[in-house]
Amino acid sequence: MATRDRFAITVDIALLTAQDGLLWTLLVDRSHEPFAGARCLPGGFVQPDESLDAAAARVLRQQPRLADLFIEQLYSFGDPQRDPRERIITIAYFALVHADRFREACGDSVDRVVGRVEVPWEGETGGPVTVSTEAGEPIDLAFDHDEILGMAVKRLRGRLNYSPIGFQLLPERFTLMQLQTVHETISGRPVNKDSFRRRMLASGDLEATGTRQRNVGHRPAKLYRFARRSAL
């Protein structure tokens, strides 16, 4: 029988939000080796009595103090060399949050920073991810966390086509234009407006609230809400 070695297990969270046509994520400053001075995704060790999902929810609750978000397991990374000290296997998750809640919970702090995430298309596979500060300076990521972020964005892009996941990045009531902008931000490409409106209205995922925008300097758009919160 094969030996039964044991390994430390972490969960790492790619928390994404959309604002100003860009995707943003929460990063944590690393104060100690390895990768001291670099940034990494928020994460933590899995405890003996908690499930993987529970560990991920706990990390989100403790580090950025966010609860009740959309969160989904992404992929597990287990290269023996990914941590130079000791072998650590990580279960990566990705989470989505509306920009206002993101800014509120992830605002300026000594050891946290907001990173701008960009993933080019490069055919179908998606290229390498780049992360930069709000000022545009490149950010170095520790471990394989750039790979995790890239995978999170690609997963999100894939979901967009057949699942109403974009709502997770918007406030409860939103306009079709806001929804379209979210889709364009995620996919990194322009979306045909007419077709997008038709598709969304026909999907059954939208519910008119009967209200409209106010004080917008032009004809106010109808506000919708996501119609099937239960069907996630």
Added chain:
Amino acid sequence: MATRDRFAITVDIALLTAQDGLLWTLLVDRSHEPFAGARCLPGGFVQPDESLDAAAARVLRQQPRLADLFIEQLYSFGDPQRDPRERIITIAYFALVHADRFREACGDSVDRVVGRVEVPWEGETGGPVTVSTEAGEPIDLAFDHDEILGMAVKRLRGRLNYSPIGFQLLPERFTLMQLQTVHETISGRPVNKDSFRRRMLASGDLEATGTRQRNVGHRPAKLYRFARRSAL
């Protein structure tokens, strides 16, 4: 700082093949507790010096003696109670193989059995999986391995729409009808023949071999091969 506990890690493989319009998987008899007498997916403990992918490839190489298959990480299961003895986290993989190779490598043996996998559609989410013997008798699966199988089939179904994954279940040269049958077997639903032919021929994934079937009792179909083995 949080405690750094360590856990045993396994990889479990949902090895799928398609034959006679049904999906089949390889199962192993469990001779010891827990779940003695039940069946489980082939799996093994991750070794200190091997990556997760390498562990999965090793399991496939050792237990059913198969190499160079399509294999992809599926999901990680880490419920604290999933193994009653000790907490074991498993990284599930799914692999695809052509039916002839499957039968050859997984033929009758004392401790192995071939299970028929059925996953109903139930709207979009896919229902619970049922596994039965070739004779039709239900099979009990140990741990959460029924969940892994269900997830493997659903992942396969999802891939079918935008990725040429069906080729993995066919011999090198195949007819359009065989490819359609594979798609129908995976999705569990009939596929429109005309539209399917058009789509496949237009996709650029098929390359005519210039040969045809022989001795088929009707007009022989052209044989194709997968055109982009590199683009996986």
Added chain:
DNA sequence: TGAATAGTGTCTATAAGACAATATCCC
């Protein structure tokens, strides 16, 4: 020749893209 499936051509229905025309708000 007949059975059986392969393959072609055409028509229709549906969804996507393009674009013009009108509506509604704030200034």
Added chain:
DNA sequence: GGGATATTGTCTTATAGACACTATTCA
């Protein structure tokens, strides 16, 4: 009224489904 975006309607184009018809092999 003018600026700006929302919303509706129509036309065109691409794709999917349906179905009739022809082609080719083996028994």
